[in-house]
Amino acid sequence: MDATPAMLAAAVAVLAVVASLPVLLRLLSARAGGKKAKRKAPLPPGPFAPPLVGHTLSLVRALRANTADDWLRRCVSAYGPVSRLSLFGSPTAFLSGPSANKFIFGSAAVTAKTPESLARMIGRRTIREVVGDEHRRVRAMMVQFLRADAVKRYVAIMDDEVRRHLDAEWSGRGTVAVMTSTKALTFEVMCTVIFGLGRDTVRRELWTEFQQLVKGIWAVPVNLPFTTYSRCLAASERGRRAVAGVIHERRAKLERGDSSPGDDVVTLMLAEGMPDEEIIDNVMFLIIAAHDTTAALLTFLIRQLDIDKDAFDKVVQEQEEIARSKAPGEALSWDDLGRMRYTWAAAMETLRMFPPVYSMTRKTLDDVEYGGCLIPKGWQVMHVTTMTQSDPAIFPEPGRFDPARFENPSAVPPFAFVPFGGGARLCPGNEFARVETLVAVHYIVTRFRWKLAAGCDRSFSRFPLPYPSQGLLMDIEPIQK
Numbered sequence: 001m002d003a004t005p006a007m008l009a010a011a012v013a014v015l016a017v018v019a020s021l022p023v024l025l026r027l028l029s030a031r032a033g034g035k036k037a038k039r040k041a042p043l044p045p046g047p048f049a050p051p052l053v054g055h056t057l058s059l060v061r062a063l064r065a066n067t068a069d070d071w072l073r074r075c076v077s078a079y080g081p082v083s084r085l086s087l088f089g090s091p092t093a094f095l096s097g098p099s100a101n102k103f104i105f106g107s108a109a110v111t112a113k114t115p116e117s118l119a120r121m122i123g124r125r126t127i128r129e130v131v132g133d134e135h136r137r138v139r140a141m142m143v144q145f146l147r148a149d150a151v152k153r154y155v156a157i158m159d160d161e162v163r164r165h166l167d168a169e170w171s172g173r174g175t176v177a178v179m180t181s182t183k184a185l186t187f188e189v190m191c192t193v194i195f196g197l198g199r200d201t202v203r204r205e206l207w208t209e210f211q212q213l214v215k216g217i218w219a220v221p222v223n224l225p226f227t228t229y230s231r232c233l234a235a236s237e238r239g240r241r242a243v244a245g246v247i248h249e250r251r252a253k254l255e256r257g258d259s260s261p262g263d264d265v266v267t268l269m270l271a272e273g274m275p276d277e278e279i280i281d282n283v284m285f286l287i288i289a290a291h292d293t294t295a296a297l298l299t300f301l302i303r304q305l306d307i308d309k310d311a312f313d314k315v316v317q318e319q320e321e322i323a324r325s326k327a328p329g330e331a332l333s334w335d336d337l338g339r340m341r342y343t344w345a346a347a348m349e350t351l352r353m354f355p356p357v358y359s360m361t362r363k364t365l366d367d368v369e370y371g372g373c374l375i376p377k378g379w380q381v382m383h384v385t386t387m388t389q390s391d392p393a394i395f396p397e398p399g400r401f402d403p404a405r406f407e408n409p410s411a412v413p414p415f416a417f418v419p420f421g422g423g424a425r426l427c428p429g430n431e432f433a434r435v436e437t438l439v440a441v442h443y444i445v446t447r448f449r450w451k452l453a454a455g456c457d458r459s460f461s462r463f464p465l466p467y468p469s470q471g472l473l474m475d476i477e478p479i480q481k
């Protein structure tokens with residue numbers, strides 16, 4: 001029988017399918033194998049977690065005793081760069097090393113997560129909690145007041161605030177608790193520059209409430225009467241009411257045409273149509289983010305300069321040279337700050353050894369694999385700044401204070417020095433913090449000499465910010481000019 005064209009076409013089709021079967025089978029099995037491999041990736045290994053409390057109490061105790069680095073390094077030695085912990089009620093993947101930092105700052109599979117204890121105090125609609133376009137929108141509002149050209153305009157105001165603070169809190173005193181002083185100073189600068197607050201009751205109320213509130217940042221978030229955490233929640237409520245009052249006053253001014261969005265961040269958020277509750281949350285977050293961090297940097301820089309005579313002499317020499325180029329009473333300028341290279345290298349080295357932000361947390365948005373382990377959706381992901389910043393393979397002799405490491409910042413390996421975080425969530429206040437630190441150090445070293453007060457040691461704890469024993473008491477003496 002002659003084959004018809006239709007029969008031929010059918011035969012060719014069958015042959016083609018048969019010939020391609022092995023390829024199809026291989027593809028199917030590869031897909032199935034891929035899925036299997038994903039399912040098979042093990043959860044990170046980790047130490048036994050006691051029920052309910054998990055590892056929270058051990059870590060908190062270690063932070064208080066300033067032994068958290070040893071505690072976490074033991075974990076890395078035992079389980080490798082990805083391990084499983086149970087912290088603050090969440091299963092947590094603890095990642096360490098520069099590639100972990102890169103993953104945390106760059107992966108779309110993780111998003112920022114505020115610890116529950118803090119979220120309950122400052123609110124859940126902060127810049128930290130929003131993602132994608134919403135995050136970009138809120139960040140753009142804040143950045144308008146924090147980017148370099150804005151900060152440039154603040155130099156004279158910061159200069160005035162620093163002198164005012166030193167006149168009131170250092171002049172005429174024999175001893176100063178440095179951390180108490182720097183916290184008050186950075187709070188004043190932030191209130192004036194970012195929020196445009198007057199020196200009135202609102203400023204004083206916010207100061208009082210935030211001194212209480214910060215004690216609850218890493219507390220176990222259980223609101224039982226008479227606990228520290230319940231006092232922190234009450235302080236946050238009063239703080240929120242004070243911020244609501246500021247919003248009310250700014251709205252009235254804006255409606256009367258007496259202000260414009262560029263005046264301060266609250267007015268800008270109002271003009272952009274942000275709901276009041278969201279403005280309050282973001283202001284609460286900014287107050288936390290902006291003042292204690294820079295206060296810790298300043299305090300530990302002063303502490304190091306008291307220990308390291310060589311670094312101290314170099315900072316004094318740099319600052320004296322700038323002071324000599326000024327007329328009496330003349331404020332520092334943006335150009336002067338550019339000449340403070342060694343002082344900023346010393347500040348960077350301080351940030352390396354004593355990072356104000358110890359740990360950054362994220363949350364997985366989906367199952368994600370990292371380092372051969374599966375981190376399931378909804379887990380907390382944590383990295384700790386000191387894991388790379390005190391790694392001797394990256395920073396030889398990490399316990400030695402050596403500002404020369406930062407005289408050429410491009411020599412520092414990527415993702416190893418991360419005091420300001422990285423990626424889309426890089427601290428937008430880093431330039432603000434730099435300028436504030438340099439202005440403060442200029443006046444402290446050119447107007448005072450200091451040494452550690454008798455009976456005060458240099459120990460410090462972390463909870464979560466580094467806090468020196470007794471606030472770092474220093475005997476101070478004015479320099480007669």
Ligand code: HEM
Nearest residue numbers: 289290293294297356357360419420421425427429432433
């Ligand atoms: C030495 C001082 C400071 C240090 C060490 C520091 C550190 C950090 C770090 C590590 C992050 C990122 C957290 C993460 O990725 O999870 C961050 C975020 C942030 N910081 Fe700072 N900060 C400092 C000063 C400031 C100042 C002065 C301001 C404002 C005036 C500020 C505002 C913010 C804001 C708004 C965010 C959130 C950014 C976002 O989620 O997009 N910080 N900071």
